[in-house]
Amino acid sequence: MLLDERVDTAPRRRRARGSLSRHEILDAALHVVETRGLRLLSMPTLARQLGSGATSIYKYFPSKEALVEALATQVVQDIRQRLPPIGVRKWDVELFGYFSSFRELLATHRAYLELVAYGPAAFVHLALTEDARRRLDDGLDLLATAGLDRRAAIEAFTACLNYTRGFVLLASRATVPGRPGSAWDADLRIIDVFDADQFSHGLRLLIAGIRAEAT
Amino acid sequence: MLLDERVDTAPRRRRARGSLSRHEILDAALHVVETRGLRLLSMPTLARQLGSGATSIYKYFPSKEALVEALATQVVQDIRQRLPPIGVRKWDVELFGYFSSFRELLATHRAYLELVAYGPAAFVHLALTEDARRRLDDGLDLLATAGLDRRAAIEAFTACLNYTRGFVLLASRATVPGRPGSAWDADLRIIDVFDADQFSHGLRLLIAGIRAEAT
């Protein structure tokens, strides 16, 4: 569906009248974000990808900001569909597995990282769909089996969610490959590492805290 | 020290030869970021603030990116100096107070929020100074009084730090005033609110988890 960017000097052909669409534009934008990053997504870049004029995009999106927000919404929905459902094991095992999967999914999805780190301010709120609501209800049911009342369950689930999303966001802002390491001792440098182990330690503490609160 | 932005149409006077400095440029940049936001900080804007030509800034900073990174470093150091030291109360009380103060300091410091949300990728790593190291040592000593060994203390302190910085970062990306509220029930909407209470719940769970691990 995606056209390669044109490198030849011949003038491109005019696109047929009904050939452009919101879907194709979002597809091309996603491709640019995944391969080059959000900061290299410009209307001219995107137009070259589409083989169209940059101004044609404005028939489908009122502004670049609106386009990026539509893209972000799509990416968030796509990620939620890939998230495995909560299973039937003991609540603490399921909770740990659920948020570990969530973190890994986010951390390996370049478009998500680009959009959450540099994208629209509203990004954090995009999750508020009915599908997200269903996932939340599943999480609350799970925490009910741990003995938490509704209010405590909401607070606990929110804490895990905030920890996970915040961790991924921090990590995405911390990935600077060419950076010299700090001068700290080897065992202290861990404080600035954002790998899966580091994430797991914190998540385990949260779950231990929930367990303590439940009993 | 800061000049008001000029609004008159008369051509501004040429600045005297030694009158510009890194310090004055950073001061003016901080003022723009605090009052207008990082995205409205441009070289022309900054130059108007300084009453200089935009190109003069390049004698002191090789690029806008370098300027913003220098500003970010300064802001992080300033925040750390305002952070109250860890006291002598019981470890869980001190830990809660320390990270609550930290969160509030970050959340009320507009320049920090702008820079962490939209600033240089390296921002998260800027904290790695000797002063930060001293604060970390204090935290590890505190957790030692809870009965944690060195490794567990590092993991626990890191978890609290990541939770706090991640929460503030998420919150700063979620502040969209003109946004219509979600259609969810009122008691579920809490999951998308990033206030001090929400933060405290998670921090309390983390600390309860540390307590459970220590015994």
Add this chain to the structure above:
DNA sequence: ACCTGAACACCGTTCAAGT
């Protein structure tokens, strides 16, 4: 109706020229 290039007001940055 949809697609288009020219044009506008910006931006970061370079550079030769002022003082």
Add this chain to the structure above:
DNA sequence: ACCTGAACACCGTTCAAGT
């Protein structure tokens, strides 16, 4: 030595003109 405007290659967006 330091400060400067002109100039360059970009960007988002508007709009009148093509097809």
